Amino acid sequence: MRTRRLALSAALPLVLLAAACGGSDTSGTSEDAAAVYPEEDITLIVQAAAGGGSDLASRTLAAELEPALGTSIVVENRPGASGSTAMQYVGDQEADGYTIGFAPVEISMLGHQGFDIDPADYTFLGQIMLAPGVLSVPVDSPYETLADFVEAAQDQPISVANSGAGSIWEAAALGLADETGAQLTPVPFDGGGPALAAVVGGQVDAGVAGTGETASAVEQGQVRALAVFHDERLDRLPDVPTAAEEGYDLEFGGWGGIYGPAGLPDDVRTRLEEAVAEAAQSDTFTETMTTAGNLPVYKDGEKFTAFVDSEYERFGTIFEGQA
Structure with a gap:
């Protein structure tokens, strides 16, 4: 009996260790990673200086992302080179979900103006606003x-x-x-x-x-x-016609969204997309954008990606011969 008790005593720490680690079954590793992400602060890169429209949208969204993700969102301004400095920085970071950025409309324009910026090099997580x-x-x-x-x-x-x-x-x-x-x-x-x-x-x-x-x-x-330059009249300017009403099918706006490096893991991408959706449609974010004269416009990651690609093609025609 003493030998049996010793054997059981020796085995007990191993049993406890296995239980603490979730057992010996290693299937569902991806789900475990999704459950713990994020484990540290997330940095949100803004391509413009503090105080502008991009900065306002980014900081307002960051405050709403924090409870949605359960971590701090550190907003970092990296202006310069028409926004390409920030875009290149985001693209160069590890695709782990801890560095994301505010994607301005220029992300679909700069590649046609001599900058090494291509939307295909990023993961787009959702559109959040539009300034016609x-x-x-x-x-x-x-x-x-x-x-x-x-x-x-x-x-x-x-x-x-x-x-x-x-x-x-x-x-x-x-x-x-x-x-x-x-x-x-x-x-x-x-x-x-x-x-x-x-x-x-x-x-x-x-x-x-x-x-x-x-x-x-x-x-x-x-x-x-x-x-x-919008598809309908604006509440702030109800008496001003759209270009379309005047006979010209033209829409131009300073849209913005959230993006990250290419190759984000599916579980991390899903977690971020869900958080962006919640934050961008919150009352606080909606009211702040509206008060600033912007439109709170949300598109999910898939639709935003398709939109950015279409904008990239459109601006390629507009800027043809300009670079």
Whole structure:
């Protein structure tokens, strides 16, 4: 009997160890990994400086992601080179789900402008917002409608301010010129705010900027909005027609979403997609985006990936010969 008790005593630690490790069955390793992810803080990379629209969307979403994922989300700004600095950084990180980023519309544009940025090199986890573009002119401008503007620009060049060379708002002006045959001269500024200030000050004939900036200027009587580049009128600018209403099928917006390096494991990707879906559709995120003049627009990972690919093709046509 003593020999048997000794044998059982020797075996007991092994039994306890096996129980603590979940037994000897190693099937379901992927499920175990999904159950524990994330085990540490996650870093969310923003391609723009603090204080802008991308930063606001990223920090608001990060706060909502924390309870959804059960960990801290550290927002890190890495501006530079039209956003490519941040995009390349995210793409170079280990595909473990601990580094993600805010994907701006430029991620589908920069590859056509000489930058080594290709959407195929990333994992897209979900779209979270959209800032439709608005074409505006000074309040004393002779152009009362988009038709007036286009007609005049077919006879002589018209200067149009934008948020920087290669930006979405330059693309909007180029797209309008291509669609209408108008002679539009893009004038780059360091952001949508400075571009709109140039319109207010009469330094340019017109400008394209985001909804939030433009709507505030319209409400203050500083500019006249001629058209919004969206598929329907905006609540902040209910009296401003869409470009489509004026006969031009044009949509341009500063959309944004969440992405990570290519090759994220399926379980980690699913966990992140579910968290992004919850955070992007939360009351707090929706209200913050709406107050800022943006649209809270959500697409899941699959739909967002297809959307980015289609945008990449579209901008390839717009920027053809521009790089």
